Amino acid sequence: MPSHCGWPPRDRQPRLLRQDSLGDDWRAVAAIHYGVSGAHCEFRDHHSRHYFLRAAGQGCLVLSKVRKDSSRPPFELQFNVLFELRGRGVDSVRPPIRTRGGDCYVIDEDHFWFMRRFNHHEPVQFWACSALAGASARALAKIHLAMDEPGMCTPYFEPDLLAPYHRSARGFVRSLGELFDAFDDAGLEPSDRRLLAVSVEALMDEADLVLGRSDGLYGMTHHxxxxxxxxxxxxxxxxxxxxxxAYDDHQLYDVAYGALQFGGRQGLWGSAMLSLAVQFVDDYLDARSRPDLRDDVLGWWLRFVVVKRLLLKSTHTAERINLLRRLSDEPALIG
Known part of the structure; x- marks a missing residue:
C-alpha cells in the first residue's frame, strides 16, 4: 500500500502490535462479531485504543475499544447521529460497520467496541491554511444544516447531569460560579486573575441574552x-x-471551538491564528445565512470555550490565559 495514503495514520503514531502484548480480545471481537480473521494489525492509543486491521478481501478497517464512562453522553447516541446524517445526504460521515447480529457496537464488561472502514487521508500537521479553514467551516455548516429538520430519534438523557466538561452550554453557565470558586489560581499573575474573574462575570451576566440570541442555531452539536x-x-x-x-446544544459552541484551533497546537492555545478564526467564523455564518450573529454573540462564545477549558483543565493555564487576553484585545472577534 503506498505510503502517502495515510495507512496507518503517520501523524497518530500507531505501534506494531506484538501477539503477546495485548491478548486476543481484539481478535475475538473481530472474528466473532464482524467475521474478520487473519488480519494484520497495528494499534495506537489516543484516549481509546484503536486497532488498524488489514484483512484479505476486506480492505482496511479500524476497530476501536472504548472504556465505558457514565460521565459522557450515551455511547449509542453517536451512531444515531451518524446514520441520520448519512441518510440526509451528508457524505463526510461514515456510520459504523454493523456486527453479524446487526448491532452498531459490541459490549464487554468494561468496554464498547465498534468497527468502521478506514478512510484514506493525508496527515495534516499544521493547519495554518486559509483553504482548509474555509473548507472545515463549510463542512460544519453543512452538518448543522442537515440536522435542522426534525424527526431524529435519540435516546433520552439529561446532559446537565454529566461531568462539567460534557454539560450543555446553558448547564455549564449555571456551574460557572462554582467552578470559578474552586479553581486553583495560585500560579496566576494578579493581572491574569483579574482577567479571568472579569471574563467569568461577563459570561454569566451576558449568558441569557446571548443564549437567547443563539437559539436559532440550536441542534445537533459535535462538541x-x-x-x-x-x-x-x-x-x-x-x-x-x-x-x-455529540448531542443537541447551541451549535455556535462548535463554531467558536473550531475557529480557535487553527494555526498552532490544537486544544485552545495562545498560538491560535485569530485571522483564520475570523475567516472560519465568517465562512460558517455565510453558509448559514446568519452574518448578523458575528458582532452580536460570537465574542461571547469565543471567550466561553476558552474559559471552560481554563477552569476544567489544570495544565497550560498560562497559554490559555494568553489566548483569552488576545480575544479580549481583538475587536474583530469580540464585536
Missing part, C-alpha cells in the same frame, strides 16, 4: 470539532470523526 477529527484528502474534508460527545 469536539477540530483538525484532529477532520480527515483531509486533496484539500477536501472527506470525513468528520469522533462523534462520541
Amino acid at each position: 469536539d470539532y477540530r483538525p484532529e477529527n477532520l480527515l483531509v484528502r486533496n484539500g477536501r474534508i472527506v470525513e468528520i470523526i469522533d462523534w462520541d460527545r
